[in-house]
Every structure is written in structure tokens, then in C-alpha cells.
Amino acid sequence: xxxxxxxxxxxxxxxxxxxxxxxxxxxxxxxxxxxxxxxxxxxxxxxxxxxxxxxxxxxxxxxxxxxxxxxxxxxxxxxxxxxxxxxxxxxxxxxxxxxxxxxxxxxxxxxxxxxxxxxxxxxxxxxxxxxxxxxxxxxxxxxxxxxxxxxxxxxxxxxxxxxxxxxxxxxxxxxxxxxxxxxxxxxxxxxxxxxxxxxxxxxxxxxxxxxxxxxxxxxxxxxxxxxxxxxxxxxxxxxxxxxxxxxxxxxxxxxxxxxxxxxxxxxxxxxxxxxxxxxxxxxxxxxxxxxxxxxxxxxxxxxxxxxxxxxxxxxxxxxxxxxxxxxxxxxxxxxxxxxxxxxxxxxxxxxxxxxxxxxxxxxxxxxxxxxxxxxxxxxxxxxxxxxxxxxxxxxxxxxxxxxxxxxxxxxxxxxxxxxxxxxxxxxxxxxxxxxxxxxxxxxxxxxxxxxxxxxxxxxxxxxxxxxxxxxxxxxxxxxxxxxxxxxxxxxx
Ligand code: GAP
Numbered sequence: 001x002x003x004x005x006x007x008x009x010x011x012x013x014x015x016x017x018x019x020x021x022x023x024x025x026x027x028x029x030x031x032x033x034x035x036x037x038x039x040x041x042x043x044x045x046x047x048x049x050x051x052x053x054x055x056x057x058x059x060x061x062x063x064x065x066x067x068x069x070x071x072x073x074x075x076x077x078x079x080x081x082x083x084x085x086x087x088x089x090x091x092x093x094x095x096x097x098x099x100x101x102x103x104x105x106x107x108x109x110x111x112x113x114x115x116x117x118x119x120x121x122x123x124x125x126x127x128x129x130x131x132x133x134x135x136x137x138x139x140x141x142x143x144x145x146x147x148x149x150x151x152x153x154x155x156x157x158x159x160x161x162x163x164x165x166x167x168x169x170x171x172x173x174x175x176x177x178x179x180x181x182x183x184x185x186x187x188x189x190x191x192x193x194x195x196x197x198x199x200x201x202x203x204x205x206x207x208x209x210x211x212x213x214x215x216x217x218x219x220x221x222x223x224x225x226x227x228x229x230x231x232x233x234x235x236x237x238x239x240x241x242x243x244x245x246x247x248x249x250x251x252x253x254x255x256x257x258x259x260x261x262x263x264x265x266x267x268x269x270x271x272x273x274x275x276x277x278x279x280x281x282x283x284x285x286x287x288x289x290x291x292x293x294x295x296x297x298x299x300x301x302x303x304x305x306x307x308x309x310x311x312x313x314x315x316x317x318x319x320x321x322x323x324x325x326x327x328x329x330x331x332x333x334x335x336x337x338x339x340x341x342x343x344x345x346x347x348x349x350x351x352x353x354x355x356x357x358x359x360x361x362x363x364x365x366x367x368x369x370x371x372x373x374x375x376x377x378x379x380x381x382x383x384x385x386x387x388x389x390x391x392x393x394x395x396x397x398x399x400x401x402x403x404x405x406x407x408x409x410x411x412x413x414x415x416x417x418x419x420x421x422x423x424x425x426x427x428x429x430x431x432x433x434x435x436x437x438x439x440x441x442x443x444x445x446x447x448x449x450x451x452x453x454x455x456x457x458x459x460x461x462x463x464x465x466x467x468x469x470x471x472x473x474x475x476x477x478x479x480x481x482x483x484x485x486x487x488x489x490x491x492x
Pocket of ligand 1 (some may be wrong): 167168169170200202209210211212213215216217219320321322323358360361362363364365
């Protein structure tokens with residue numbers, strides 16, 4: 001049997017410990033849909049709160065958050081271009097009927113990327129290299145394109161109208177731009193953020209959370225005056241930051257550490273400024289990422305500049321977990337045209353259609369990256385210790401609290417300690433089943449940074465044993481300073 005990759009182990013752990021699992025499994029799960037369990041929901045909520053904390057609060061940028069609807073009428077996607085351009089190239093097997101993404105099929109045969117190549121170009125390559133159906137070896141039909149949006153209808157009978165589940169959170173922001181611009185005192189730049197679900201009828205959902213049909217995005221569209229993209233008021237704060245980039249025109253050079261100042265010369269200070277801030281966001285949990293620039297053929301139809309932000313999975317190479325885009329006035333101009341409304345704003349007596357710089361994060365892929373980066377195992381004698389070294393800010397709990405035994409007033413003392421920690425704002429849980437070793441192991445597996453044991457000595461010295469997840473080091477800490485002690489450790 002082939003050895004499990006780290007990714008496989010992370011997925012096993014996730015399924016076993018309720019991080020996530022296939023949706024509607026009871027009735028036969030559909031590929032591409034996953035539910036977050038009780039532990040996974042905590043980690044996901046924590047990630048989203050860290051993202052809000054960094055981008056919406058700490059940076060001090062003019063960013064606001066809204067919650068638009070997930071379903072929108074057809075006109076929205078006519079205006080955005082998704083109706084005609086949000087398509088994937090597909091090919092169907094003439095023998096068994098299996099449908100494949102043509103570019104992915106070629107990629108797996110020829111071991112190089114074909115993203116962005118036209119259906120015609122892909123069809124020609126399939127013929128040239130005599131690529132057959134990977135399932136049955138049958139001949140493949142002509143390459144065609146398939147729209148990736150999930151459609152629905154709103155209303156009943158003849159009066160019902162076509163609608164779509166949003167394929168990106170962006171459009172909910174764009175259609176509300178004018179309203180939010182007025183509410184937010186007619187300022188530019190104005191960043192409008194959304195954390196919410198997006199839906200895509202992916203042809204080949206795969207690798208659990210990595211390519212799903214329903215997933216979560218955390219996005220900010222920064223609306224800017226196009227004549228002000230060259231300068232950013234706070235650029236000096238990041239000018240010397242070095243950003244790991246793979247430039248489209250210098251791909252052969254691989255990752256280069258380029259200063260924000262140098263990038264600003266090519267892309268303008270506003271664009272380079274947010275690249276530096278995104279780098280900072282990833283540096284804090286220690287996630288190593290690179291900005292991979294897409295060339296003209298590879299870019300999404302709405303982008304003038306596009307950098308995929310990629311994390312290197314231990315076994316699968318660099319893969320996209322977020323994107324950083326310059327969408328120009330593509331969206332507002334499209335919505336203005338289709339709605340017949342004026343979406344320009346007054347800038348010093350001139351009418352201007354704002355341009356969008358977009359920070360787009362796939363929440364689920366970011367969680368996978370954190371799980372991949374945090375997965376640890378260590379063989380001791382015959383036992384394998386497995387733990388998730390998650391950053392404390394995203395860990396599902398701060399600490400587990402464990403009475404040594406469930407008698408002799410230990411449960412009451414444990415309840416006292418739990419309450420004290422909860423009152424101090426710490427997220428703690430009680431585990432009073434099985435040996436202490438097993439309780440530590442269970443908490444380690446879901447990434448809980450500390451374990452606190454209440455034992456008989458607690459009555460003598462008013463102290464507890466605090467054990468750290470990563471080092472497994474233990475120390476006695478007085479109950480009266482316990483909350484402070486944990487908070488200090490968390491902030492280190
Ligand atoms: N608004 C821009 C936009 O949606 P995108 O590159 O298509 O850009 C942004 O998506 C991010 O959403 C990606 O970087 C990825 O992390 C995540 N994402 C896209 N498709 C996904 C899928 N099928 N499953 C999980 N995450 C996905």
C-alpha cells in the first residue's frame with residue numbers, strides 16, 4: 001500500500017476529529033460539499049476573526065464590512081460578465097460519457113500548465129497528443145465550454161425569473177457600491193469587505209476543501225480613484241518590505257524577494273502597498289507564501305493584474321489559497337451599462353468611475369494550509385504522537401481543563417478553575433474522561449495549545465499543572481495568576 005501523504009493524514013485527522021466532513025453523507029454525499037464540524041467551525045470562525053482583526057481593524061484602512069445576499073438575478077451576472085465568460089473548457093468521452101476539464105486532462109498527460117488556452121487550442125493539443133479518456137481509454141469529443149455558475153429560479157410558474165448563486169462575493173459589493181459610498185461620506189479609497197459563501201459548479205471538485213462547489217471567501221474590494229493609484233498615503237510604512245514574487249515575465253527566475261518600492265514602479269503604490277500588507281498577514285502565523293503573477297492568457301477575464309497567492313503544500317507543490325487583483329472599472333462600468341444607472345462619482349468636479357483593487361482569500365484553502373503547516377507527528381517507542389501546531393489565535397480552544405480523578409472534590413475545584421478562566425475571556429473546555437495522557441493526546445490532535453490538570457496537590461499549593469502542546473513541557477502555576485500566565489504565553 002502506498003504511504004499516506006501529509007495531506008492524507010490531515011484529512012484523516014479532520015474527519016476523525018470533526019474538523020470537517022462530507023455534507024449530507026447520510027443520504028449519499030455529493031462531491032464538492034463539506035460541512036465544518038464543531039471543532040472545525042471554531043477554527044474557521046477564529047480565522048475569519050483574525051482576518052477581520054488584521055484587515056478591517058489593525059491596518060486602520062477605510063474598510064467597512066457588509067453582508068449581501070448569496071442569490072442574485074441574472075442581470076447582475078450579465079453586467080459582471082460571468083454569464084458569458086465564467087466558463088471552463090470541457091471534453092466528454094464518446095464511449096463512457098465521463099466529462100473532464102480539458103486543461104486539467106492535458107496537464108496530467110503532458111505535465112505542464114494549460115490554463116487560459118482557448119477551447120480550440122486545447123482541442124488541437126488533445127488531438128495532436130492523442131489524449132484519450134482517463135477512465136476508459138475512449139475517444140474524446142470536441143472541447144466545449146461550460147458555465148460554472150449554479151443556477152436557480154426565483155418565484156413560481158411563468159413569473160419565475162432566472163437567478164444564480166453568486167460565484168464570488170465581489171458582485172454583492174459592486175451592486176451596493178454607490179449606496180455604501182454615500183453612507184461612508186463619499187470617500188475614496190473605500191474598501192468594502194464580505195466574508196461569505198460562493199458557489200461554483202466545479203467539474204472536478206477535489207482534495208476536500210480545496211476545490212468545492214460551495215466555499216467561503218473573505219474579500220475586500222478597494223474602490224479607488226484611478227488617477228490616484230500611483231500614490232498611497234502610507235506607502236513609506238511598507239516601502240522597504242520585501243515581497244516573495246514570481247513575475248510573469250521572469251518565471252524562470254523563480255521566487256524573487258522584491259521590495260514594495262520596486263513593485264510600485266510597475267504596478268503603482270496602492271497595489272504594492274496591499275501586497276506588502278498581505279505579506280504581513282501571512283507572516284504573523286508563519287505561513288510561507290509567494291505571489292505568483294498570472295500572464296495575459298491566464299488572468300481572469302476581469303483582471304488587468306493578477307497575482308495568485310500560493311502556499312507550498314508539503315506534498316502537492318505550490319497551490320493558490322488567495323488572489324490579489326486589479327479589476328480596473330470592469331465591474332462598475334458593466335453594472336452601469338446593464339442597469340442604465342450612473343455609477344460614477346464626483347471627484348473635484350469631474351465624473352469618475354472608481355477602479356477596484358481586490359484582496360480575495362479562500363477561507364477553506366487558508367484553513368487547509370494552516371492544517372498542513374501545523375501537522376506534526378513524532379514516534380515515541382511504539383506510539384505515534386500526532387498534534388496540530390496551530391497558531392493560538394485560530395486554535396479551537398485555549399486550553400483543556402482536566403481533573404485527575406472525578407472524586408474527592410476535584411470536579412468542584414475544576415469547575416472553579418474553568419469559571420475563572422472563562423471570566424478572564426479564555427476559551428476553555430472540560431475533559432474528565434480517560435487517562436490524563438489520553439486527554440492530552442485528544443487535545444493535541446485538534447491543536448489546543450495548553451492542558452491544565454487539577455490534582456490533589458492543588459488543594460495544598462493552590463496551583464495547577466500547565467502543559468504546553470508543542471514542547472509537552474509542564475510547570476506548576478498558581479491559580480490566581482493562571483489566566484494572566486496563559487495570556488502572556490499566547491501573546492509571545
Ligand atoms: N473575486 C475574485 C475571485 O473570486 P478567484 O481566484 O476565482 O477570485 C478567490 O477566487 C479565492 O477563492 C481563490 O484564491 C481560492 O482560495 C478560493 N476558491 C476559488 N474557487 C474555489 C473552490 N472551488 N473551492 C474552494 N476555494 C475556492
